[in-house]
Amino acid sequence: MSRLDSFIRRVTAQRACLDYAAQLIDGQDGVVLEVGLGNGRTFDHLREIMPDREIFVFDRQVASHPDSTPDEDHLFLGDLPDTLARAAEDLPQPAILVHSDIGTGNAEWDARMAEMMADVLPRVLKPGAVVVSDQKISLADAEDISLPAGVQKGRYFFQTYRGR
Numbered sequence: 611m612s613r614l615d616s617f618i619r620r621v622t623a624q625r626a627c628l629d630y631a632a633q634l635i636d637g638q639d640g641v642v643l644e645v646g647l648g649n650g651r652t653f654d655h656l657r658e659i660m661p662d663r664e665i666f667v668f669d670r671q672v673a674s675h676p677d678s679t680p681d682e683d684h685l686f687l688g689d690l691p692d693t694l695a696r697a698a699e700d701l702p703q704p705a706i707l708v709h710s711d712i713g714t715g716n717a718e719w720d721a722r723m724a725e726m727m728a729d730v731l732p733r734v735l736k737p738g739a740v741v742v743s744d745q746k747i748s749l750a751d752a753e754d755i756s757l758p759a760g761v762q763k764g765r766y767f768f769q770t771y772r773g774r
């Protein structure tokens with residue numbers, strides 16, 4: 611498979627996952643968290659498919675396209691353990707959807723980040739929240755959800771948080 615084909619397959623799967631996640635939370639209250647702004651592509655997609663949702667975005671810096679950059683009030687800048695802890699205090703509502711896209715390709719680092727996410731996410735999630743991630747996050751009190759049609763197992767991860 612060419613690198614172009616592989617890229618197209620990856621972003622097609624990502625879009626299918628975000629569209630499916632938006633359907634799953636339809637009609638339920640709560641904010642959306644985009645963890646890993648990067649270029650801003652997935653943030654831009656989330657706000658297009660959920661124009662009425664408040665979306666809060668996390669990254670250590672802003673390196674996004676100017677058209678895909680959130681306003682300051684919706685941006686948590688800094689290292690994730692700190693910003694997610696701050697969000698737990700500052701968000702207007704708990705999150706009904708988290709999209710986490712923070713993989714680096716370094717397996718050891720990514721595993722550490724996934725562990726950190728499993729620890730801190732419960733502080734910002736509402737019971738029933740959907741967590742969609744590029745890395746497996748072993749959240750306590752959560753159940754895996756089947757992937758949308760056409761997305762290969764292991765490419766993305768879906769779970770719903772039952773809460774405590």
Ligand SMILES: C[S@@+](CC[C@H](N)C(=O)[O-])C[C@H]1O[C@@H](n2cnc3c(N)ncnc32)[C@H](O)[C@@H]1O
Pocket residue numbers: 645646647648649650651652653668669670671688689690691711712713723
């Ligand atoms: C793969 S990019 C996100 C791509 C983005 N979803 C898009 O569509 O353009 C991952 C982002 O996660 C951020 N990130 C990774 N680990 C982080 C950490 N510990 N704290 C804050 N940001 C982090 C990186 O700075 C990077 O911008």
